[in-house]
Every structure is written in C-alpha cells, then in structure tokens.
Amino acid sequence: MDFLNNIFVFPLAKLPFFLMALIIAFTVHEFAHAYFANKFGDPTAKLLGRVTLNPTVHFDFIGMLLLLLAGFGWARPVPVNRENFSNPRLMGIIVSAAGPISNLLLGILGTLIYAALHHFGVMNSLWSGDPSKLAEAISSFFYYFNLMNFFLFLFNLIPLPPLDGYRIIEDLAPRSMLGRLQQFERWALFIFLLILFIPALKQFTITPLYNAAYSMYLGLFNLVSG
Template identity: 35%
Template sequence: MELSILQLVAVYAIPVILAITLHEAAHAFVASRLGDRTAEAMGRVTINPVKHVDPVGTLLVPGLILLASKAMGGGLLFGWAKPVPVIASNLRSPRRDMGLVAAAGPGANMLMALAWAVALRGMVAFDVGEEYFVLVAKAGVQVNIALAALNLVPILPLDGGRVLFSLLPAKLALPYARLEPFGLFIVLGLLALGLLGVVVSPLIDLGYWIVASLVFF
C-alpha cells in the first residue's frame, strides 16, 4: 500500500524524533559519567525532545527528505538535533573518552532499532496491533539503523570521525583532526552528488544483519 504524504509523516514522526532525541541524550549521559557534566547542567540528559530538537534539522530537513522520497522514489533520511556540548578537558581521559561519548549516540540508535524490531516481531507473531503500529515499528528499525550508519561514517565531525580520532595514534590523529572544518562540506557534497548513500549502504546492511541475527533468528 502506497502511503500519502500525511500518512508518511504520521508513520515516521515518532521514530524520527525519538531516534534523534535519544541519540543526543546518550551523548550527554555518557559524557556526564566520564567527567564532563556540561550537557547535564543544561538539562540534556533527558528524553524530553524539546531539549534536543532543532526545528530545522530534526523536523524540517527530514520532512523535506520524506517529501522528496515520495515524489522521486528514494532518498537517505538525514537530520540532526541540537549538538550536545562536551568539554574534552573535563573528561578523565579526553581522547579515549571523546570516542566513547561519540559512540554512545549510534549505540543508542542500534538499541532502539533492536527494541522496535522486538515490538515488530511480537506484533507479527501474535497477529496483534493495527497496521499503523506495524508501519511505525518498521519505520523505527529503518530510521535508527540509517541514523546509526550515517553517524558512523568516519568523517569529522560525525561520531564515526570522533571514534576514529580516538583510536588513531597521535601522529595520525592530529593531521586527521585538521580536516574537521571541511567535514560538513564533504558530507553535504556527498549528499548532493548522490554518493552519501553509497558510502553509508554497507553500514546500513551491517545494521540490518545485526538486528536480524538478534531478533529474527
């Protein structure tokens, strides 16, 4: 069944807001546990979406992409929330802990993808739940895997770039960090050229394999 634009928004709104909100809350939570309470003091260790939602990045951009997907039959869901402030010098082991803080966001998305998949399996197995809830659960799996995969691309300032920076030896990490001012332009360039999906697809496939292996065994 092909969904209308309003139906698409109704199906994807909750998964998108939850995925982006809990992604940022996970960053803030892990940072607070590793010594930097900056985000915690700003109320960012919360599942309240108002604290995390960026009107453009969380609502407008994903909405426009959904509209484009409806019109053109494809597209990688893309969005962002208010950045979580992390002061590296407050962390116990700044370079290592920045990698852990960065990994927390995609990690939260994978946990959410698993949770949505468990709900989906339960609804299908026991033939319970309206079709709408089945579609929302499927969207929850899709959105969280896509967001985790996108953020794990090893380009600063994405989470994958910060994880890679924390793992590289110092003589390689410092030159790599100098690329950060150009990272967003690289990502947007890949998106504009239609190449971002090519880069992210292997990570998305891996995410689906993990979810399928753990939930649909």
C-alpha cells in the same frame, strides 16, 4: 499534495509515524551522549539542560528538515569537554559510541516487540478487524522506528566529522595525527554538501546504509517472528 509527496523522501501519509520514530531516536541518541559525559565528570551538557529525554532540547529544525528532504540530517550536538574526563581517550570513545549504540539497542528492542506482536498473532487479529487502521498505524510506526534506528547506528559510525565515528577515530589516533585530522574537519561540510546534491554520491553512500539497516531489521524480525 502530490507536490509534497515528491519533495519528501518518505510518503506524506506516513510522515507522522516517521517523525515520531525520528524524534525518539534523536532524543535518546543525544541523551546517551549527555548522560555518559556527565557520569564521567564533564558537567557541560548537564549545565545546558541536555541530560534529559525532553525532545525539545535536542531538536534541530534544519537537521530534521534535511533528513526529510535529503535522507540524512542531525539533532543538536551535545557539547563535550574531554578535558574533564579522568581518562579522556577511553571515556571520550565511550561517550561518542553511546549515541550510535543507543540507536542500535532501540532498533533491536523495537524489532523484538514488533516481531512478538506477529509471533503471538496480535497483528493478524488487528489486520482482520474492521477497520484495520490501528494495525496499519502500528506497522508504519515500527517500520520507521526500527529502520531509522538501525540506519542512525550505521550512519553515525561513518568516520567523517562531526559524526561519532570520526570522534572515535580522533580519540584512537596517535597525538601526532591530531593536527592532520583537525585540518580535515574543514572539508566536512563540503563533503556532506557533495553527497546531498550529487545523486551518484548519495546512491554510493546513503543508499547502502539504508539497505544495510533494512537487512538488519528484516533479519532480526524474521529470526524472532518465525
């Protein structure tokens, strides 16, 4: 058991809450991409059954495993054909931004609910109960749910392929730069592997995002619960 605790980024005892939070966050993120792409005239995701909140169609085992082991991962990307949009650039930006924004909204909603439970004394009542396992379960779930959604919001805005931030930059960039950007894409996997296996790079990139996500969560929680 200690061996497993050392492998996983998150405590093994908290793993069920982390997985529940992550499944919801990834599912809504990918659904948002598929929903807006379909709304704007691209049926690619719909034809593949991706305009759904069924988590099984968005699940990627390798991406989930890496998130547990390394601190970042992915769901199954939603295929988007921008040529089907009447305004490819503008609609492409909206479709790309829909995923991170959905995580931001989930983080805000989850934090507001958890802060309200504290503000109205619900959590205090649960903690004083015997046993207080329900309070611990609720606290663990909302901690990971809120933190991971704020983290995914920030992480996906990084301008590296295949993240949403890169797709937004790609749609904003002049046509003359598209060739250079596409050449850069071949290095994306290499860059992520460096971040994954070099602790200093991970400390420089992923850790600040976690800290920023935690600050967003804690700041909003204190503002509402106080």
